[in-house]
Amino acid sequence: MSSPGGWLRGVIKEVPSGDTLIIMGQVKGGPPPEKRITLSSLVAPKLGRRDGSSRDEPFAWQSREFLRKKTIGQPCVFRIDYKVEGIAREFGSVFIGQSNPPENVAFSVVAAGWAKVRGGHQQSPFIEELDRLQEQAIENQVGMHTKDPEMLTASVRDLPCAENGQGLDAMELLSTMGKGKPLPAIVEQVLNGTTLRVLLLPSFHTSTVMVCGLQSPSMGRRDPGNPEAEPTPEPFAREAKHFAECRILNREVRVVLEGVDKYNNLFGTVKFVVNDEPVDFGEQIVAVGLAKVVDWSLAMMTTGATRLREGERAAKQARAAIWHDYVPPPTANTKVAGEYKGKVLEVISGDMVVVKDPNGTEHKISLASIRAPRMGRRDDKPEPYAVEAKDFVRRNIIGREVHVKMEYDRKIGAPAGKPGAEEQKDAAQQIMHFGSITFQDAGQDGQIKTKNIAEMLVERGLAVTQSHRGDDERSVYYDSGREPRQEVEEGRAGEPRQGAPSPLQRRQHRRRPEEREAVPALLPAGGPAGGGCGLCAQRPQVQAPHSEGGSADRVLAQRRQDAEPSPRGEPGPWERPRRRGALRAGGVCVRPREPHAARRGGSD
Incomplete structure (x- = not known):
């Protein structure tokens, strides 16, 4: 993370407010170190609490969004200017972009009017330029310096308050939006690799979203008997959380709603944009072995479940991350x-x-x-x-x-x-x-x-x-x-109730219209009229639907030609039905033939 001359390099991982950034160092064999930097000599409006117990200061949301959109995921160069021990904060200057010189983030925020320059004995090394940009923003009435009544009215979000019964009803949301419908959101927190805290837009409801069909290692839970002790994460839990933070934390995503559990948590497919193309986050994290497929939530998915299984199979074969010691179990x-x-x-x-x-x-x-x-x-x-x-x-x-x-x-x-x-x-x-x-x-x-x-x-x-x-x-x-x-x-479509008999057991009663007309013409002259079974006639060769000849169950035209009749005059091997009452093409029922006398009670 260090660089010569006191300058440090990193990537902006999170933007908590309009004047604060969380910067992480380079990845070297695990989650990297992080620093929380407040822009020197700036103060931005404060956001309200997630539960709605406190309201935003005017323009707090707009200020945070400006800084988030400009910096999230960007590589940067920064330096610590001073520290305030009483509040345990570090203040610094942050530069982004590949231009020469690079862009000073504090300059951009002040020029857009989303933060104010404050005095004090400890100042930014660029304080004079910051004062000039603030005077220019006030003169131009941009950002929080506007005089527009509509912008002033809309400067404070109307946050739903859970204590007043305005909390999110996940089941009602699912029924209103419909299953499989995308919902815009911003990921505010990553609890573990597949559990996210998101801010739903435009309602500003906060909800926990589980990535449908997947489960990543847990970050652990605090011991009620010892709340000060840090929880113990499962193996690869930190890596899974870091993987998710690098890709979707503070990013705009689309949550495709799939289901809701009894704890009011939403289950959905999370998609984000890379190079103007939508990417499925679940497919990415399972492919690197940092999550496993779980059937109990996979059953909620409408699409994409097959790709998750294929990704897990590839991770197992590569023995990646949580599958590093995977041994295929014996199976048939x-x-x-x-x-x-x-x-x-x-x-x-x-x-x-x-x-x-x-x-x-x-x-x-x-x-x-x-x-x-x-x-x-x-x-x-x-x-x-x-x-x-x-x-x-x-x-x-x-x-x-x-x-x-x-x-x-x-x-x-x-x-x-x-x-x-x-x-x-x-x-x-x-x-x-x-x-x-x-x-x-x-x-x-x-x-x-x-x-x-x-x-x-x-x-x-x-x-x-x-x-x-x-x-x-x-x-x-x-x-x-x-x-x-x-x-x-x-x-219960088509499937019978337990113990209920099948209402249809004979294929001749299910003939298609084109077969009903064809079957009587194929019966012998002495056979029964109206398409019944020719019990005493030689079995006709019926043209089956979608076949070249023979029965509908088997294309046996060539085999019948090759089959020789029995020396005793009995039916050949391909003429004898498999069992009494066997059904053949066109709805013709062929049964073992008996002499006329046996059926009529007389001599043949």
Whole structure:
């Protein structure tokens, strides 16, 4: 911080009032030293207390704002002119800017009329120039020397007083402004890396704002039994606080409201401007390892949660700051990378499909981070809405070109209770591949949009978002699906009540209009009229929506051509349904065929 000739170098970190600056030195392996400097021979109006118990002196706010906007974050050169031991203050001269000579901050404040020059036996070395600038400001009636009645009336802020019931009601503010709406504010204090004391504009309410989705190390709390003892900060707490102070303290920010807790604290995303571009403060502090993601507040976020998780994952891999001794816990999930385009051949269930990649290889993909109702096996009945979830996926992506982004693999062990399960555990383990599937489709306005089939299922109540442990891998779209899930849980859209049966179990009753007309034409001449099931007819080959041929569940046109009939005249392997009552394309129900005589009670 020192420099030859008694001059010191630093950066202006905070502006408490119109005549006082807090300057910090250069960073060398931790938070640097600081000095509180009052501009020599100047006195500015005093600000009122935050709680509204005392009012501003006239033009106190305007004076502070002038100095804050001019100097905050600026590198400077300063010198201590004199000290007043009785009030433990240091008075000095501060210069900013790269010009030659640099700008004297005291000159600028006095010339703008936002501070007065005072006498005394201890004076600034530039007192004569200060007196001249003050006389000029009075003559020009600028700043606090104005005679304008409107400016004089507006010179004192109308601060809300908490004691009179005028304190901020955070819940009312959230309901009035709306979730996800930005609110202008000035950061007045940094309590820790992700807890801020802000002044909301233009109401001048003071509120505590938590950076949504993140938590940084605590600066500690005072011991009630020993209030004089300094609290003990957690590791990296000072570094996190310093990181926040260097970027947003005394800066104008936008707080995107996300939620409120029971202590009347606001949760939001904090954005500030760098080179005329908005920057998310939360993304910055989590990327350097000075904050961690917490699910209980991350659930409030409408956007940006995925980027916070990606930043935390990068910090863990780099073992930065609080993750310096991070060791990945053992887990069945393994992060995988890879993206490709392919065609959906089969829909196994609402959250599992088969995709054929450009090389002709088929992959069984489970949708990452969601769970759809199970279809059931053999004699097990499908879970409620399992058929609807599967049918929804079929109607949207069967036969279509999709983009697959692999997310993670999961090992599934051998079933418990079987003989020799422990010895054969490794051999019996299966690996499930989880990924995100998106596709291009025309919206209601006719524009082509990218849709995520997993998000579509969650939004319609046909699937739920899975809960992951803190270190588990998950879909990159995981947090974007949490809000639709909350809406579904509140409205119970699509998802049945506990124990309630599914109202729809047969796909033929959910045929689209274009299928209803096509199905009767595909039935054999002896089949029932009106689109019923052809129980005694040979299974027709139905053209499925978005497919080249075969059933809607699987594109099997080529396989059917290659399949040879059974020597006994029984259906071929691709003609036999998987189970009694299996449903196929176009709403046609194919069941195991029985002789006419068996159904009619006579001979064939």
